[in-house]
Amino acid sequence: MRPLNGERAGVVTLADVAAEAGVSLATASRALNGSSRRVGEDLRLRVAEVARRLNYAPNAQAQAMARGRSDVVGLLVHDIADPYFSSIAAGVMQAAEEHRLLVTLVSTQRRYGTEAEHIAMLRGQRGRAMILVGSRTRDRDATELLRQEIGTFTEAGGHVVAVSQRSFPVDTIVVENRAGARLLGHELTTLGYERFAVLAGPPELLTARDRLQGFRDGIARAGGGLLPAAVVTGPFTRDGGYAAMTELIARDLQPQCVFAVNDVMAVGAMAACRDHGIELPRDLAVAGFDDISTLRDITPGLTTVRLPLEQMGALAMDLVVTAEPGGSPRVRRVRGEVVVRASTPAR
Amino acid sequence: MRPLNGERAGVVTLADVAAEAGVSLATASRALNGSSRRVGEDLRLRVAEVARRLNYAPNAQAQAMARGRSDVVGLLVHDIADPYFSSIAAGVMQAAEEHRLLVTLVSTQRRYGTEAEHIAMLRGQRGRAMILVGSRTRDRDATELLRQEIGTFTEAGGHVVAVSQRSFPVDTIVVENRAGARLLGHELTTLGYERFAVLAGPPELLTARDRLQGFRDGIARAGGGLLPAAVVTGPFTRDGGYAAMTELIARDLQPQCVFAVNDVMAVGAMAACRDHGIELPRDLAVAGFDDISTLRDITPGLTTVRLPLEQMGALAMDLVVTAEPGGSPRVRRVRGEVVVRASTPAR
DNA sequence: TGTAGACCGGTAAGCGCTTTCCCGAAAGTG
DNA sequence: CACTTTCGGGAAAGCGCTTACCGGTCTACA
Known part of the structure; x- marks a missing residue:
């Protein structure tokens, strides 16, 4: 159904509604969009009815301009x-x-x-x-x-x-990336791990750096420590995790536990492990960060730090x-x- | 740095730029935003420089109104x-x-x-x-x-x-949900499966229905068939898959293979299986649909239909x-x- | 030298709204 | 009953842009 007064084909404006309802622009505006001023009940209903019939939707851009917000x-x-x-x-x-x-x-x-x-x-x-x-x-x-x-x-x-x-x-x-990673590091040492490696994400991202630093603190406090050369950087993605883990495997450092600074990387790392015949968690423990909900069902279940995203x-x-x-x-x-x-x- | 002519605190308009550059509104507009008309190189540069200095960003809403698109x-x-x-x-x-x-x-x-x-x-x-x-x-x-x-x-x-x-x-x-599901069903029968169940998603969603129907066709063509009462509906989510699978297990139909109409449900179903002591894929095969990239690394790797999302x-x-x-x-x-x-x- | 035409700057209308102001009518007040 | 308020409707300004349209210069060509 075309609007009744088909000037600019198809676009129903407030002016159309006002004309059709036989009221002024001002009244139509006040009737439809909450205003401090009131409009007589009969007119209000008439305008609303016309607006509905013409499928009028206020032009949000124009409103924004006029209102200034x-x-x-x-x-x-x-x-x-x-x-x-x-x-x-x-x-x-x-x-x-x-x-x-x-x-x-x-x-x-x-x-x-x-x-x-x-x-x-x-x-x-x-x-x-x-x-x-x-x-x-x-x-x-x-x-x-x-x-x-x-x-x-x-x-x-x-x-x-x-x-x-x-x-x-x-x-x-x-x-609280640092605190979270610190708690995780602490927890892992409590579980008996001593030799850690980290897949650290891109060095320029502060989140990645904070998590690495927190993790360092957490395991240091318990007397644990990072293996030398055991921090591998790489993109914050699944493939980044895969590549970083592959690199880590090539370095042959024999860590007991790998911390990937986010879950997505951890999943990539786990895939890399599988592809290299490393059985999880028997041969290696893996932990992540974020607790991404779609990744909660991977096996083995991923130890991580839950964030209320x-x-x-x-x-x-x-x-x-x-x-x-x-x-x-x-x-x-x-x-x-x-x-x-x-x-x-x-x- | 506040804009120079601080009328409406902080918001730099094209008029401000024009005034500051000593040109008209029209010229400023033509200089900054691609117009069919050209502007003398010296003025163009001057306007551009002022705009940059004042951190001017054109008001997209106003542009949209004026341009009509x-x-x-x-x-x-x-x-x-x-x-x-x-x-x-x-x-x-x-x-x-x-x-x-x-x-x-x-x-x-x-x-x-x-x-x-x-x-x-x-x-x-x-x-x-x-x-x-x-x-x-x-x-x-x-x-x-x-x-x-x-x-x-x-x-x-x-x-x-x-x-x-x-x-x-x-x-x-x-x-092509139907075709995809049909191919999948066919492939599964080729692999030797005969007794199927389906976690079918919400019955009101056409996508879910199409996938179910296609799957039916695919296995029927190969002489296979759905077990009676082996179609369980439920939300299109991980939890929906979990619940549907739980329901299916309770029905004790002993299917050989379960098709979840999307990967997210399939993952939920796999979790339900684990929680009920069903070992995958030994005790039961599972297939999904979509090939969600974050789910490509779950174990066992999920058979699915890849969509180029x-x-x-x-x-x-x-x-x-x-x-x-x-x-x-x-x-x-x-x-x-x-x-x-x-x-x-x-x- | 005269003039058509390209070139380019400015003026102003208008996009679809909101809102201030104005004004007539109704209601309240002593 | 005369006067002040209040109420509710309309006219019009203006939000920040774009884009006809206008007109003055400069070039090109006969």
Whole structure:
């Protein structure tokens, strides 16, 4: 069914609704979209009925312009296919729905240097907030660029929430990577392990570094230690874990336990072990980090540090909606919980 | 650094840039954002330099209004945390970046009835297109509502691409679920299996039904057959698979092979088997569908039907950017490829 | 030298809304 | 009953852009 007054083919505007209902633009606007002013009940009903009949949906862009604020929130992740990020995104989406916000997703495809550019795109959208998930790199120039972008956005009235990094003066969800990894390291030494190796992720990612450092602390405290040359770096992905494990095997260091700094890498490492005839957990123990839900059913069950990923997403959105105009940065700490499974039996 | 003419605190507009550069609005606009008209090189440089210095980012909403078209594309999925959807989303995101489009994500949280409402939200954004991923339900009323929403959107000049369903006259990526499941069923009978059970997913989802039907065909053709009462329905999730498998075990039908209509359910089923002392694949063979990449390393390796999920997402975006105004609906078929792994050894 | 035409800068209309202001009518008040 | 409020409707300004349209310069060509 075509709209009745078919001027610009097909697009029903508020003006169409107003005309059809025989009221002014102002009245139609007030009747349909919550306004402080009231509209007579009869007119309100008439306008609503016309709007429904014409399938009118307000042009959110025009509303945003006129109101000076919008209902979209930008969400930036490194890789939406990675369950770590998609879980957080799920939490964000859920909270977004509750608050009737729309989420614009940007994925940097793990090209960590392009974030500033992506943020600029989000800034162009004039969303009310953005949520930046994933740790930043150590690259000074890139970080400075980011800081600049974030500053411009916040000065323009936008709100920023960072998840899993602390480099910027914005609301932040701090993941206690060090503490979690330390607990894990401690737990593993308690289980009797002494000779460890680590698949450490990309050296430029702070999350990866924190987890490595925490793990070091955890095992050192118990008198354990890393084997020399037992830290292998590589991408934060399944294939990265596979490659790093393969490299580790080639070095022939005979660790008793391998800690992969995230579950996805751990799974890759486990696959590498299988392909090299290493039987798990008999020949080698493996531990990960994150407790990705889709990976909870692998065998042997992966010992890991559980992070409440969906909650973190929801929490981020919560920080967005509870933001006060001039408020100073808030910090929410999220701690991980060690989950011991079959991949690290007591020795 | 605050913008120089600090009228509306912090937000740099094109007018600010124009004023600062000493040119008109029109010239500034033409200089910064590709226009058919050219601008003298000296002015162009001056404007660009000012824009950079003031950290100007064009207001995409205003641009969209003025131009009458926008660069955002809506993406609707059932559950972004599900690797099936997040993989497709990753493909979409990648293609979006190539074409410099922004993606607004909506997740229905598997409340299949709320899609029309979500689509209306996307419609309000006046994006140039939307991509609807995931099969629709059999619910007539809901489907009719959807058809209506989609119709309104397309009449208003928006483009729609559907992935994995054929209920609407729009560009569609058809996943050959039936054919894939048929091939899988055939392959399994070839491997010597005769007594099958199926964990069938939600009966209202067309994808689930198609896979069940195809599987039936595949094994029937080879003279095999489903055990009576051997089709258990349940949610399309890991827990759904777990519950369905538990139910199946309780029925004590002694199947030789269980087909879960997606990998995520298959993993849940495998967990249920372990918890009930059923050793895989010795006591029971299991097969899935999708070939989710994060699940490729589970043991025993899961026999499944591989779907090019990321490619499907990219393809969807390709249909968006190559859309012709009055073109009739295009169909792209995507076929699955059977991947036999250790979970279904030859008998 | 005269003039058509390319070139390029500016002016202003308009995209679809919200919201301020104005104004007439109804309701309250002494 | 005269006067002040309150109520609710409409006209119009304006959000930040793009893009006709206009007009002044400069070049090219007869």
